[in-house]
Amino acid sequence: MADRQLVVDGRSLRCADVALIADHDVTVRVSPEAARRAEAAWALMTELAARREIYGRTTGVGANRDLTVDEDAGPEHGRRLLRSHAGGTGEPTPDRQVRAMLLIRLNQLAAGGSGAHPRLLDALAAALTAGAVPLVHRTGAIGTGDLTALAETALTLSGERAWASGSLPAVPFDTSDALAFMSSNAATLADAVLAARELDRLLRASHVVAALSFVVLGGSPEAYASAVHEVRPHPGQVRCAAEMRRLLGMRGTPRAGRRIQDPYGLRAFPQVQGPALDALAYLTEILTIEINAATENPMVSLSAGDVFHNAHFHTAYVAVALDQTRATVHHVAELSASRLGDLVEPSFTDLPAFLASGPPGSSGVMILEYVAHDALAALRQAALPVTIGTAVVSRGVEDHASFATQAARSAGSAAEAYRQVLACELVAAVRALRMRPADLMDLPIREAFDLADAVLDRDLADRPLSTDLESAADLVNQLADL
Secondary structure (H helix, E strand, O other): OOOOEEEEOOOOOOHHHHHHHHHOOOEEEEOHHHHHHHHHHHHHHHHHHOOOOOOOOOEOOHHHOOOEOOHHHOOHHHHHHHHHHOOOEEEEOOHHHHHHHHHHHHHHHHOOOOOOOOHHHHHHHHHHHHOOEEOOEEEOOOOOOOHHHHHHHHHHHOOOOOEEEOOOOOOOOOHHHHHHHHOOOHHHHHHHHHHHHHHHHHHHHHHHHHHHHHHHHOOOHHHHOHHHHHOOOOHHHHHHHHHHHHHOOOOOOOOOOOOOOOOHHHHOHHHHHHHHHHHHHHHHHHHHHHHOOOOOOOEEEOOOOEEEOOOOOOOHHHHHHHHHHHHHHHHHHHHHHHHHHHHOOHHHHOOOHHHOOOOOOOOOOHHHHHHHHHHHHHHHHHOOOOOOOOOOEOOOOEOOOOOHHHHHHHHHHHHHHHHHHHHHHHHHHHHHHHHOHHHOOOOOOHHHHHHHHHHOOOOOOOOOOHHHHHHHHHHHHHHOOO
16 A cells, blocks of 8 residues: 555645655545535435436437436436547557546546436545556547446446556446446546646756856847846746846846847847746646536536536636646747757857767767757647637537547657656756867856766767657756756
8 A cells, every 4th residue: 555645625625645656556435525516416416306307317419408218217228328439549548647536526526516326436436445446448529528438447447448557446326327437527627637747857958048048149138137027927937037037147237248248049049938837837726726616517506405417527718728738838948949049050159060979070970950840849749729610520519629638648748758858958958068168167057067978878979869869868857856
């Protein structure tokens, strides 16, 4: 059993908690208050379903919403719903995303709006604690409910499908539990939360990498002066400039740079990084609301003593926030590629072209620009908006889709590509500083150089740089914490 514990209460789950569960063994428990809330919601839903029509419990779903379920159907209606919706396809979802999905769905159920039986909360908590992971396919959602992923999960919990790893005793699912369990975007939110956490690390590390390039290029400190950013105080922009001042030890009146004005990769860094920081902060706020929300349709309201049919399954907020974040990160990555171009240019560094150290004609780090722009092209594709498309399904009844699912997947792809771009800049900056080490002196950024210097190959001769790039990509996580 894991030493760490997480108590789920339906109201205070953090994105950091989701990331923790995704990657570590943790004992998960449901708070007594949340258990009582789920019990009360189940009782209220059961009472109301006995005397009025409730979507998915006494009726079919989608275009079958007007068809009443036979009162004698018992749990079979729910089982048919789960079986018919467990139609996901494609590659299996990685275990860490599935674990994140299970936690999010557990916390949403603990919010008390589903009307599902409380035993389902206990089952999800037990699965997370035991490391039991259902097989969930990747493809099958359009941002209006992760029906296939959650139906596959429900059939696994009920014993009809094999577990991908681990196992638990079968848990009964009846008609009252089927739609109540499926009606969520937990899989999409899991992807979004994990991608947002990754982008947060990369954006924090980008201050460090840009600061190393600033030292190599002899940048002008005026661009980061507090007086400059006080007159246009966008939060992210102000934060970025402050980080650069901290990393570069800029206090009082710093020494002048080599040029009266730097290329945009240095000079416009706060103005470009700032929107990405702000977009990510907004995305995190949206995701925190979503993972703590009773997003089910129909939704039980204990305070109103009633059930409400609604559209909480629609994730426009998530899709739009993800689109904005990916677009802003692409701009930041473009600046990284621009700084890489400056690092291989002798007129900017007073070092040999391509930071080569061998005989005439040596290529040095020439290939890094190709690698960086390949990754940047992938990021550009991942940054394309999903919110300009829609879908009409279920015989025209469900006539709009957010495609937040695709936006979340693209955010993960964007993070992977951006990490490669940053790795290219980091390898070049460290190489340049090795060629002219006096530039660092006693700057705070020296710690970052020392970390990189310890893991990157010191050989400056022409050689394959693949291992350096892999090491630099791994090192980015450490740089984020400096």
